[in-house]
Amino acid sequence: MDDEDLLRLDQQICFSLHAAARAFNAVYRTLLKDLGLTYPQYLVMLVLWEHDELAVKKIGERLRLDSGTLSPLLKRLEAAGHVERRRSAEDERSVTVRLTEAGRALREKAVAVPRALADSTELSLDDVRDLRTRLDQLTAALDAHSGQGAKKTAS
Known part of the structure; x- marks a missing residue:
């Protein structure tokens, strides 16, 4: 590849990944609408459906999100009745998040999402x-x- 082609937008892997992520988000937006979740909220729920209860720090590590991004997501999920947040009795700085019954029940509806998304990829x-x-x-x-x-x- 010559130097001219190196700086072409259509030659950038980062742009291909960015475009694919935006396309995924558009499909997810439609699929998650009935669940009342945004894509980032869905990711949090996926982690909690695997573990039921986790420290906020662990959720952030798993999703590669900082607490400034994660905290508002968790507040909205809590307001929707899907999760509960609790401060640790041992360490006041640590907050754990656990699924509520409504959050667990939402999992049954969400099972259709990965299949529908897989179909969308062709x-x-x-x-x-x-x-x-x-x-x-x-x-x-x-x-x-x-x-x-x-x-x-x-x-």
């Missing part, structure tokens, strides 16, 4: 798995290059 299941694996590898390589991988390992 990719085979094997292609989706391969793409996810490659994106995970890309993320790990970029984290290692930026120093993020070392931070995760140290914590």
Whole structure:
């Protein structure tokens, strides 16, 4: 690739990922409307459906979100009756989040979302798995290059 092509927008992997993320968000917006969730709220719920209760710090680490971004999401989820937040008795600085019964019940409706999204991609299941694996590898390589991988390992 010559120097001229290096700076073409259509040659940038970051832009391809950005465009794909925006397209995903548009599909998710439609799919999540009936659940009353935004995409970031859906991600929080996915983590909690796996673990039922987690410290806010752990949720943030898992979703790669800082507390300034995560706190408003959790407040809205709590106001909607999906989660409860509690301060730890052992450490006042630590807040845990747990699913309510309504939050657990929402999981049953949400099961249809990944299938509908998979259908929207028009990719085979094997292609989706391969793409996810490659994106995970890309993320790990970029984290290692930026120093993020070392931070995760140290914590």
